[in-house]
Amino acid sequence: MPSILITGTSTGIGLATSLRFARAGYRTFATMRDLAKAAPLREARESEGLDLELLRLDVTDPASIAAAFAAVLPRGLDALVNNAGWAGGAPLELVDEDLHRGMFEANYFGAIRMIQAALPHMRERRSGTIVNVTSIAGRVAMPNQVPYTATKWALEGASEALAHEVRRFGIRVRIIEPGVIMTSIFENAKGQTIFDRSSPYVDLMRRNGKFYSAGHRANQPPELVADAIFDAVESDEDRLRYVVGADAQSILRGRTAMRDEEWVAMGDDLSDDAYNAEFRARFGIDLRQPG
Numbered sequence: 001m002p003s004i005l006i007t008g009t010s011t012g013i014g015l016a017t018s019l020r021f022a023r024a025g026y027r028t029f030a031t032m033r034d035l036a037k038a039a040p041l042r043e044a045r046e047s048e049g050l051d052l053e054l055l056r057l058d059v060t061d062p063a064s065i066a067a068a069f070a071a072v073l074p075r076g077l078d079a080l081v082n083n084a085g086w087a088g089g090a091p092l093e094l095v096d097e098d099l100h101r102g103m104f105e106a107n108y109f110g111a112i113r114m115i116q117a118a119l120p121h122m123r124e125r126r127s128g129t130i131v132n133v134t135s136i137a138g139r140v141a142m143p144n145q146v147p148y149t150a151t152k153w154a155l156e157g158a159s160e161a162l163a164h165e166v167r168r169f170g171i172r173v174r175i176i177e178p179g180v181i182m183t184s185i186f187e188n189a190k191g192q193t194i195f196d197r198s199s200p201y202v203d204l205m206r207r208n209g210k211f212y213s214a215g216h217r218a219n220q221p222p223e224l225v226a227d228a229i230f231d232a233v234e235s236d237e238d239r240l241r242y243v244v245g246a247d248a249q250s251i252l253r254g255r256t257a258m259r260d261e262e263w264v265a266m267g268d269d270l271s272d273d274a275y276n277a278e279f280r281a282r283f284g285i286d287l288r289q290p291g
Contacts, residue, residue, distance in 0.1 A: 001051070003027040003076050004233070005068075007059055007114060008084030010037035013133060013181060016226035017081060022050040024230065029072050031057035031084075059084045059110025069117045079129040079233045080118045082111035085151070089208055091201040092146040100147045107151035112158065119166070126170040129233050132159045133176045133225070136248035140255045143267060144201070144208035163240055174232040175241045178225045179248030180215020204267075207275060210287040217290070220245045247285060254283040 004021050008014040009030040018030040018041060030041055030052055038054045045052045057068040059082075085107035088099065111132055122128030137145060138152030156175060163173035199205065228244045243249050255263060266278060276287045 001025065001027050002078040003029065003072075004079040004081065005029040005031065005072055005077055005118075006081040006083060007031050007057060007110070009041065010034065011040075013178070013222045013225045013229075014081075014083045015040060016222040017083065017229050018052065019044055019050075020223070020226040020230050021233075022052040023048070026051070026079075027075070028052045029055055029068075031055045031068055033058045033084075059114060060105045062113060065113050065117055073121050076125075077118060077121055077128065079131065080114060081131045081133065081229055081233075082114050082155075083133045084110055085133075087145075087148050089144050089148070089205070091144055091199075091204055094199070094201070095147055100150075103147045103151050104154070107148070108154045108158075111155055115162065119171070122171050123166070123169045128170070129172045129174060130159075130162070130166075131174045131176060131229055131232055132156075133178070133229070134159075136177050136179050136243065136245075136251055138175075138177055139243075140251055141263075142208070144204045160240065173240065176225060176228055176232065177241060177243045177248060177252075178228075179220065179245030179251065180212055180218065181220050181222055181225055181245065182216065203269075203272075203275075207272075207287065210276075210289070211285070213289070214285050214287055215247055218245075218247060220247070250284040258282065 002025075004026050006014055006018050006021070006028065009018045010032040014030070014032070018028050022028040022045070028051065030038075032038060032054075033056065035054060035056050041052060041054060044050060055068050055071060056064065058064040086103065088103065115130055118128070118130065122130075132155055134152040134155050135148075137149045138156040141153070142149050159173050159175045166173065225244050228242045232239075232242055243252055266275070266282075270278070280286050
C-alpha cells in the first residue's frame with residue numbers, strides 16, 4: 001500500500017487532497033497545526049473506513065516536523081505534499097517585516113524543512129514523489145502581494161533545482177500552480193491584508209480585490225487541485241509543472257505573450273475602465289462587478 005504525507009489538511013486543498021488519496025487506497029498521513037480542526041477528516045475516516053492518520057505538525061517548528069517524521073518513516077513514505085502556508089495582500093511599502101519573514105517561514109522554509117526530512121528516506125529507497133503546491137503567483141508576479149508572490153517564486157525555483165538534483169535517485173518533483181480556489185485561505189488572510197481608502201496605493205488594493213472576486217465567481221473547488229495533485233503523483237508522465245484552473249491558465253498564457261515592460265506598464269495611473277479593459281483583453285478575465 002503506497003503512503004503519502006500531506007501538510008495543511010484542516011481545510012481546503014489539503015483536506016480535499018487527503019480524502020482523494022485515502023479514498024484511492026493510500027495510507028494517508030494528514031497533518032495540521034491544530035488537531036482540534038480535524039473533525040471533517042475524522043468523520044470521513046470513520047464513515048468510510050479510510051486508512052487516514054491524523055498528525056500534529058507545524059512546518060515552522062523543526063521539533064514538530066521531527067516528531068511527525070519519526071511516526072511516519074518507519075512505515076514508509078512514497079509521496080510528500082507540501083501544501084501548508086498562508087497568504088495576505090498589501091503593497092510592499094506597507095508590509096511589516098515580521099509579516100514578510102513569517103510568510104517565508106511558513107510558505108518557503110516550511111516546505112524546505114519537510115523536503116529535507118523526507119529526502120534521506122526517499123534517496124535510500126531510490127523512489128518517491130515530492131509535490132510542492134505554489135500558485136500561479138509563482139509564475140506571474142502579482143502586485144499588492146509582494147511577500148506571497150516572493151515565497152511562491154522562491155519555492156518554484158527551489159523545486160526546479162531540486163528536481164535536477166534528485167532525479168538520479170529516482171525521486172520526482174512536481175509543482176502545482178493553482179489559480180483562485182475556493183478555500184478558507186482568503187478568510188484566514190484578512191489579518192495580513194490591508195485595504196486603506198486613503199492610501200496612495202488604493203487602486204492597486206481595489207484591483208487586487210476585484211481579481212479575487214472574479215475568481216470567487218468562477219467557483220473553482222479545492223477538489224480540482226486535489227485531482228491535479230493525485231495525477232502528479234500517479235502519472236508516469238515526465239512533467240514538472242501543473243497549472244490548475246481556467247484563470248491560472250489564462251493568466252499564464254496572457255503574461256507569456258507580453259513583454260515584461262508591458263506587464264509593468266499596467267501599473268500606470270489608469271482609470272478603472274481602462275485597466276479593466278486591458279486586463280480582460282490580456283487575460284480573458286472580467287474584473288467588473290456584475291449587476
